[in-house]
């Protein structure tokens with residue numbers, strides 16, 4: 104192993120792109136990577152919200168810039184990667200934190216909403232992986248971290264026909280890309296969390312009955328908090344996971360264990 108065993112989680116000098124970097128999980132993941140030494144390009148659709156994350160990272164002494172991009176728009180993603188390389192010269196880590204959720208009973212699911220979930224969660228993730236991998240291939244190294252969900256593991260009565268299925272696709276995309284890009288020394292893994300208290304899940308957690316269904320399925324008896332994402336993110340971004348690829352890591356308080 105090329106790295107000192109005592110430095111397995113060191114990200115000093117690494118450059119990361121975090122999509123959805125103004126979102127709850129994206130921001131926590133960006134700050135976590137910065138804490139371990141990485142410089143961060145924070146990306147999302149709205150500059151003002153991204154700038155908050157940039158400010159917090161800069162205050163930690165890391166370099167950080169915001170670049171707006173809609174991950175479903177190929178031109179935006181190409182521009183994001185180009186500007187990142189212009190600013191930092193390389194890309195070591197990609198975190199695909201952008202995503203949306205829509206819930207309806209399956210028999211009434213509006214098809215345009217179904218399409219939208221797949222556009223954002225599957226196509227958006229793929230476009231970012233594809234464009235960043237071109238740079239990582241040239242470098243001969245890179246770490247890609249997709250964000251899946253426990254909803255990719257099993258069904259749920261709460262109306263997840265699009266969301267759960269899209270995250271199932273993210274899991275298989277992760278495995279597929281890991282097999283194709285191992286030869287370029289690009290690791291592709293996914294983190295699949297259980298429910299967090301974020302704007303994305305507000306609707307669920309405000310529904311007492313649904314909230315109780317969720318909590319009753321989590322052996323550790325609580326929803327996740329955003330800091331729960333940091334350990335697995337740093338792990339997959341760092342040399343500690345150099346021989347690990349194509350894996351889905353459930354950060355779920357035991358939810359998928361039984």
Ligand SMILES: NC(=O)c1ccc[n+]([C@@H]2O[C@H](COP(=O)([O-])OP(=O)(O)OC[C@H]3O[C@@H](n4cnc5c(N)ncnc54)[C@H](O)[C@@H]3O)[C@@H](O)[C@H]2O)c1
Nearest residue numbers: 123125126127128147173174201202252296298299301303
């Ligand atoms: N909150 C949870 O309980 C939970 C559980 C499991 C998985 N996840 C996943 O974690 C990820 C982040 O979720 P969150 O809870 O932080 O949600 P969030 O709504 O707080 O953040 C999502 C971010 O993605 C951005 N985004 C959405 N579409 C985009 C696009 N087309 N281009 C660029 N940016 C876009 C949003 O603007 C937002 O900043 C999602 O993939 C979600 O599916 C969340």
